Amino acid sequence: MINSSTRPTIGVFDSGFGGLTVLQALLTYLPGARYAFLGDTARLPYGSKSRRTIARYAIESAHFLVREQGAEFLVIACNTASALALDAIQDAVPVPVLGVIEPGAKAALEASRTGDVLVIATDATVQSHAYASACHARGLRAVEKACPLLVPLVEEGWTNHPITAEVIRIYLDELWAEATQKAMHPDALVLGCTHYPLLRPLIEAAVPPGVQVIDSAAAAAHAAVLQFNGRAAAHPASSGEQQTEIHCFATDSVEKFERLGSRFLGRPVGKVGLVDLGG
Amino acid sequence: MINSSTRPTIGVFDSGFGGLTVLQALLTYLPGARYAFLGDTARLPYGSKSRRTIARYAIESAHFLVREQGAEFLVIACNTASALALDAIQDAVPVPVLGVIEPGAKAALEASRTGDVLVIATDATVQSHAYASACHARGLRAVEKACPLLVPLVEEGWTNHPITAEVIRIYLDELWAEATQKAMHPDALVLGCTHYPLLRPLIEAAVPPGVQVIDSAAAAAHAAVLQFNGRAAAHPASSGEQQTEIHCFATDSVEKFERLGSRFLGRPVGKVGLVDLGG
Structure with a gap:
């Protein structure tokens, strides 16, 4: 995991960059946190695929955010993955997982x-x-x-x-x-x-x-903040006074992500890391 | 390989079922052959993905058609894969490969x-x-x-x-x-x-x-027939008098494939086999 700060990381996952609208809402409600966002762009769209395939893709993505990025809280910003695979993701990772x-x-x-x-x-x-x-x-x-x-x-x-x-x-x-x-x-x-x-x-x-x-998306962000703040009470380092950190990752087309992502996030997404989930 | 006939198999590959329009044209020009069609529906669309990812997906699909289905001739019915990965596919399989x-x-x-x-x-x-x-x-x-x-x-x-x-x-x-x-x-x-x-x-x-x-699609089918007939001269079992065999495979959503596929093929696609390429 590459989290060098003392703050817990909130992982946000989507099949593409649409979930950046959830991240945008999270930034409004909970600035000063560390965010790791993963868009599984190599395998989007999930919306036309089967439950079995969506669950497999989503679990691999959740593992990346928890194991590689040290996420202590996951928001599944993808409606399709939330609808078809939330239970499977919750079973697969040891952190709280919230869907939309x-x-x-x-x-x-x-x-x-x-x-x-x-x-x-x-x-x-x-x-x-x-x-x-x-x-x-x-x-x-x-x-x-x-x-x-x-x-x-x-x-x-x-x-x-x-x-x-x-x-x-x-x-x-x-x-x-x-x-x-x-x-x-x-x-x-x-x-x-x-x-x-x-x-x-x-x-x-x-x-x-x-x-x-x-x-x-906004409703999920709001719910995440309520849940997260409950947990964060025991975590003194998480505070709105710290600078927000955003790390974006994609499984494909980081250029497209960087180009279109800002439209969804409402601010530049910065350098996007390329991740190979092996799919 | 599951080819029980003595005829060579023509493999047709697309990211989805759009390539069935190529198969439809092939059926017109070259009836009586054995066809294996693979739609990599779990990972479509290729059109928005990078060259690296498209090449990897297309090679895995080509391997399935050649190794598992015994295809002796491959038609890459996917424009995106033809445009970005034809050389890579040709290097990866020991049979002639034609793009669109x-x-x-x-x-x-x-x-x-x-x-x-x-x-x-x-x-x-x-x-x-x-x-x-x-x-x-x-x-x-x-x-x-x-x-x-x-x-x-x-x-x-x-x-x-x-x-x-x-x-x-x-x-x-x-x-x-x-x-x-x-x-x-x-x-x-x-x-x-x-x-x-x-x-x-x-x-x-x-x-x-x-x-x-x-x-x-029609142009590619026509070119495939010309190339294939040149080869088939040495292959006495390939003849238009035999019954056409069509075997369709998809990496996801066989129900959707069966439902929409006939629209592209212009006839029922029959039972579609589910294939796991591990992606």
């Missing part, structure tokens, strides 16, 4: 008055019904929809493009029609993919007034 | 009167400039453009959707503007990705009259 699904569902519960919630996410996340289950466990009704074109549109940089607005309208119309058919009155829409916060303005423009858009 | 780039450029030469050619492909294929080099070697001028949204649009099933038509128009307008700026008069457009033939009607509607749309 439960915090997203909890934020939906706090936002919704009608108890009816919509979720947009990748194919694999939707097929797992992880958000629906987490919502049902809280007494909410949920309808989910896979929106596989939104990630490529964000990666193409069309975050404020009429095509993207139209694709969002088509997806949300279909989702709304399904909710209406089930006699639901949704007043919350969960962004169940870390790429989607970059489309927030277009998505907010596409939903009816009174519908709250919930960023599960 | 050279046949695509050759077909462009035959189609173009002005000598000016346009190429649309994935990010990685365009960044490699493999098509431009192959065109230049034949005395053609070429302008290439990455169209990263087209693959997801095909996979979403929007092959005849107004959004897709508009995205194609935007991409081709930008490509045309660049060609015009270079005082070029293109009369051929190469489809440098095996997903694009499914968009052929929309693409043909978007290009000016007189511009020929060239399917590098």
Whole structure:
């Protein structure tokens, strides 16, 4: 492990760099910590792959963050990995592991008055019904929809493009029609993919007034801070007065990561380390 | 190897199932052969990854087709792998290996009167400039453009959707503007990705009259048949009178492969075998 500071390291993992939106939120809530971020860019996207493969990839990534980077707390910023492999990751590493699904569902519960919630996410996340289950466990009704074109549109940089607005309208119309058919009155829409916060303005423009858009990335970061601060009480060196340290790693295309990553993090990502997970 | 027939096996490889468009063309030109198709679906898309990673993945896939399936001839139906790793694959296996780039450029030469050619492909294929080099070697001028949204649009099933038509128009307008700026008069457009033939009607509607749309998948299949028939003269068991055998394999999501594959192959793909390449 390369942690030379006395502060504990928070590991953040995603299949790509979308999870940098979670890291961005963590930096807001918990500055002064040491962060190690890994994007498994050689094997993205996870969203179209099977549970077995996603679990294997995610565990290898978690091992890197814990064993090589000394992470004492892991945030799985990838919705797909959170939905399909959170248990497997928790079994594989000896540190607390937080996913984005439960915090997203909890934020939906706090936002919704009608108890009816919509979720947009990748194919694999939707097929797992992880958000629906987490919502049902809280007494909410949920309808989910896979929106596989939104990630490529964000990666193409069309975050404020009429095509993207139209694709969002088509997806949300279909989702709304399904909710209406089930006699639901949704007043919350969960962004169940870390790429989607970059489309927030277009998505907010596409939903009816009174519908709250919930960023599960921000919700997860907030939950992580609450959990982490509980632990950190026994760890005197962790303090907001220290300088924030960010170390980013990717399994492929560090140039692309460095180029696009700042768009997600909202600040330069710095030099990105190349990691070989053998996959 | 599981080849129980006396016919040689033709191995066809792609990162996903887009390469089934090449297999479909092969079936037309060379029925009665035994085909083994591998889609490395656990690690797609290759189009956004680095040369090093693409070469490693492609060589592992080629080894499977040659060592496990007894392929005596390999067609690399993946434009990205052909562009970035053809030499590496040829060095790694003891059988003839044909990519899609050279046949695509050759077909462009035959189609173009002005000598000016346009190429649309994935990010990685365009960044490699493999098509431009192959065109230049034949005395053609070429302008290439990455169209990263087209693959997801095909996979979403929007092959005849107004959004897709508009995205194609935007991409081709930008490509045309660049060609015009270079005082070029293109009369051929190469489809440098095996997903694009499914968009052929929309693409043909978007290009000016007189511009020929060239399917590098069909061109590669035709070239493979010419090469293969030369070899097969010494192989009396290979004949069009025998029944065609198709064995499809994928490294992930065989259900998705079986569901979407028939769209690319133009006939049912049958039972797809799951292969673990360890990545």
